[in-house]
Amino acid sequence: MVRVGPPVGPSRPGFWRSPLRGPWLTSVLGAVLLVGITVMFVTGLLSYAAYNPDLGGNDKTPDRGWLGFYLFAWPTDPYWLYRLNQGVHVTLGIVLIPVLLAKLWSVIPRLFSWPPVKSVGQVLERLSLLLLVGGVLFEFATGVLNIQLAYVFPGSFYPLHFYGAWVFIGAFVFHVAFRIPLMIRMLRSGGLREELRRPTGRGAAVEADESGLVTPNPAAPTISRRGALGMVGAGSLVLLAVTAGQSIGGFLRATALLAPRGQDPGPGPNGFQVNKTAVGVGIRARDVGPAWRLSVRGGGRERIFTRAQLLALPQHRAALPIACVEGWSTEDQDWSGVRLADLAALVGFTDRAPGVFVQSAQLRGSFRSTTLRDNQVRDPRSLLALRVNGADLSPDHGYPARIIVPANPGVHNTKWVTRLTFGENA
Template sequence: MTSPPPEPPAVPGPPATPGPPATVRARGRLALPPVRPPSFSGRLHDARTATSIGRWLGVAFLVCFVTGLISHYLQHPPGWAADLLPSRPVWGYRLSQGLHIASGLAAIVLLLVKLWTVYPRLFAWPPVRGVLHALERLSVAVLVASAVLEVFTGLLNIAEWYPWPFGFIQTHFALAWVVTGSLLLHIAVKAPEIKAHWSRRSPGTLELPAQDGPDRRSLMLGVGAAVGAVTLTTVGQAFTPLGSLDLLAPRHPDHGPQGLPVNRTAAAAGVTDRAVRDWRLEVRGPTPYSLTLDQLRALPRAQSRLPIACVEGWSVEAAWSGVRISDLLALAGARPGAGLRVTSLERSGSYRVMEMGRDYAEDPLTLLALELNGQVLTVDHGYPARIIAPNRPGVLQTKWVTLLEVL
């Protein structure tokens, strides 16, 4: 038998174009690689760390919520409570609003760290394991969304920037209740896990090895340092002894005409030179009357040293001089216990008309102020006359007063 002839040698040709992987092309169709949930191997994304951060965050939210309620109801008291709001202590609103802003800024730092510790659970697979688990996930989504929106709208309010179509005050107040309710529900659901990881000496509860303890302590020290830095560089706008460290707050308590900041100028309020030039004070009551500025200055004068505290968090104490509101009401024939409605020269605004209850109206420290720190008021501080009262939000210390009405 003869052997088959040898095959001709292969002639090298152009390199072949590599085809798609088998996982990408199958039977002429494109096929995506299988989808797998992400896996996280980072350290400190454990329940012990989340519980430790959660303790601090819970305290910050609690202080922020309580002081926020005080601020809201001092600014917008229900009709039945108007005569129940106290005018003392004179520094009460300054303290509560300063705590509100400080705890809100601290909560931003703590919330971001809390979300970092738990974000791997957002990608847990399968995402829903039953009806109860779905409800729990939904409650967490509501809590996270409302908390993030609450703290960041509050931050923008401090800077007086409102890039949204809704009213800040009503939305911020409603969200506070949503956050608080969602947080209480979350604590109730997670109570067993929180209890297990609350103490440093809970044996057998660490999800990570014991050697991660130093890293956890370092994280907590870092978070504490960040909260401390944010607080020290902003709280000076309310706590004036730390005013020299007030680097990040949008207001400095000593910067502004006559040594006080101004949130709204006369130009922004639409108060014209002509309106100021033709100014008269009208007082309506059983015995109505009106006064020119010279006649008002001729009345018995009184002095008050009171803080003015703004909802954005800044506050500063100053010396005020003017005529007691109680004296002006008495001249109008007001009975004891009467309240007061105040109207400003400004053309528009939520606080153009303001009311105060009897405790404020009768307090000897409540003035129709004509001077600030020994000088005649500048027009941006309310010239010719403005209200100054103890324990009162700055938005209710009405400037450019033109009308007083006995209630």
């Protein structure tokens, strides 16, 4: 039942008394988010495409239907493409958190506007706000928890984040279509330079309040808008400083304090980041010991190899990084092993190597298998790697053999490989 009479509590005019709130401040924060969220959405779509989810064995998002209209064969050039894309996606998401929180703070009176129902148009706008605020909080929360290795939501991260992104972006576009004329007017009417020069004690410029954000009973100012925006910007810069190093690498990796895998794991040829450890996914000594064999199948043929026999085949080298969906990446590592195209030729695919279905010895956890496209198999840098930086792979890096493919998401560079099936399941 809708209450009759004047509103009370947070719906009462004058309840929200900050003199900073108003369409100008909200418009500035909104303009930053408009650009930032657009970039995040595009890089998120590209990240999903990089997993080649239309191939059997790769899809973690069932029944995506027409939402997968844009998917394409993920390229292997440039080899750092996924590293750059995912680094931008994750780092930008972290950096925008202070801006997002400030924007939500600036518009909180609208969430309690009274009466709750005035017209059909207002109902649609409030519904879009509900989806917008709920969607953005869900996307940022799932993303942050995933990269911090503390994912607690039910179900797989991939479908929840994917579908959540489409729900949010629909509400986002609807909201922008309604609000961008006001945002443009506010940014044009209140000069950024003049507003940022205004000291704390001065009243803000009079704003034609079409937004319902300006309080009729402002409290005494304790900070200027310049100071408020400065705090938001400083927060974003701090988060940039303690996050970006995990993607950039080099000496900046030591500054990635918020990255769970941002620090170097130790010296030596295998001293670079690890996603899943051998113990963590249930690899047993007998699975990767002297009895280990690699089965290579395709075209009705099968060849079985020991590790010594693989080392006796022509060896090739490739300098490639590992880049993870969590945003961290390594510098280029010097991998050596047998080309995937050469292994395809050994089972009869001498003219044009097809895709390959890769299976691992790991007993638990996700991505125990993956499918690579034919363009990935044919790239001369795509290897069944046996060594890295001049040394045998360590158990955590996939000994006896692992996949390494340029521009490939880290979890699809399968470790502890036991079987390669060319053509049939790819």
